[in-house]
Amino acid sequence: MASGPAAQSVPAEDNDGSEIGDDCEFDGAEAAGQEGGDFAEPELEFDESGLELTENEAIPVEDQLYFMANNPEDDPSDENLGAGRITPEGYIDEDFEDTLGSPATEVNTQDLVDTEFKEISRLGIIQVVGDDRLGRKVIIFSACRLPPAENLDHQRLLKYIINTLSQYVENDYVLVYFHHGLNSKNKPSFAWLKQAYSEFDRKYKKNLKAFLIVHPTKLIKALYFLFKPFISVKFGRKLTYVNYLADLKSQNLYFDQLPIPQRVREYDDSIQPASGNRAALTSQYSRSEDFAYGQQLVANPLPATQFGVSLQHIKHYNGGSVICPVVEHTIKYLRECCLDVEGLFRRSCSVAQVQDVQEKYNRGEYVDFRDLGNPHLAAVLLKTFLRELAEPLLTFELYEAVIENHALPAKTKVSHARSLISQQLPDDNYDLLNYVAQFLSEVADNSTRNKMTALNLGIVFGPSLIWSRQQASLTVMKPINCFTQLLILHYNHIFVR
């Protein structure tokens, strides 16, 4: 029904919405006297708070987004926003600056805290070590690094802990506590623990998603058992005892990146059971983990398998060529029939259908895309093939260099990319990438019809060509996409081997 905005206003500035982390700000006069139309019915039945739709009055508001504020270099410049502005109502907004800039300062909060509590931060009792596999911040507390009680101002320690934690507790986090090394000398007093407990309010507890106690002693377990009636079931579920360091690997952590104190490692070695039984179990564990995360690798690939294997495997079973059937078929089909399909490589496709065709290829069956008649299926399949390679086509080795390319001056970007691709990339990777990039440049040549310019293709194809061994993050997306765009745009200059 009437969704007529009574006083639609067009914002004064024209913002480019395609930038990453584009923090926009609007003074849009939003006067939408709407009435629940036909489509609004479903929600009426449970809206008891009175859905009288009122005239929505507009107010000019200045806002700064805090979402994913880890992208300060992409923020629109403050100067643009700083000036007073006249809104459609003639309201003049004078002190914008107040609300600006908080994300930028946030980045350095930890530095500030560290400077303020220098003597404590250098002990490394508490370390924030980045994200785990689920994107949660990991915070490590090492008891063995606590100095003897008389040498430490516990009040300041508590403040330091609170200041450090408070930056992260707004989102989910994981606490890893290395208990080994706590002794009667460096043990904080019970009163301090009680105080600490009372200072951590609900927000600290709510977003704590897992609490791993490494090398728990019998005392801890006994205490926990004693207090169990008073502890919420929810908290009990978050608590995990980790008896051996190797067991940490099953906890969604990037085990290799954890700064585990040397003393804890030594202790761990000393308590490992002598029998090979345990070791065998552990190694089995870690191996299965390698497969379970990141890439879904095929454990024992059949000769025909093309998804989730290495280029070497493909080459070996494909008569010495890395251009395997799935790449050849999809590109041939797309090139012949689909260059004018709008949103090629952008649109998604039914997951079930993709898996179905994947399995067919892995069994070595022939797939005729003309029969299937779905350009997006072929496009998604090609991207999936690249993304499921054991190693990204641009290799882990060149990952850093690819990211750095983004920061180079415009003039040298192409020559840098040329040396990376045509000189440093292994032959097999070069052959396949060359094959794919040439096709992508053809797609871009038809962008008037398919709307997929090199820029667009870079965005949707980049993540399939290169990824890091670590957790994916949005900050590297732009460099990756720009590099891919470069490969497509300057195909003739970059692929010269």
Add this chain to the structure above:
Amino acid sequence: MSKSVSKSVKPIKIVVIGSGGVGKSALTLQFSKSKFFLDYDPTIEDSFSKSCYIDNEMARLDILDTAGQEEFTSMREQYMRLGQAFLVVFSVTDRKGFEEVDSLIQLIYRVKDREAFPIMVAGNKIDLQNDRCIDQSLAQELVQRHQEFNPYCAYIETSAKTRLNVDLVFHDLVRLLRLYNAKGGSKQAKKSKCSLL
């Protein structure tokens, strides 16, 4: 209104999700800037904010517009963690996008570890009546299935191009969130005793 009001209101984090090319950005931009953009750039991630009065109550919306392509799914859970309310968009002209709606909603429940959460499902591009392949009843059915256990879920048909229901879909999402906070939210906010361990 005085600015102190706008500052004192806590922003609501809305995350817009959906399959690639269904019009998430068009919807978000139409709502926040009152413009229909013809650009065809795939989004990686954009964020916008906007304040408005909904049912006489001030609301500050922080809207996160996300990527629909499956390449970016690794990041999906990350931003889902941040969202307080979700707008799941599909295009009534695109079967694939519709098929993904259910799994996206399931993912929200999983990431949020809740059985109910404020979710608006938007069937976009209804101005393209001739290309339509998803019936209104089909989408209603899907949402009704979810409503059995999630009362904070609703369906609206929109057109970012003609601005049909664009405001309504965001406003109703805020209403759902308010309801959720008033009722379901209070349930989970029950004080839970925690241990010093």
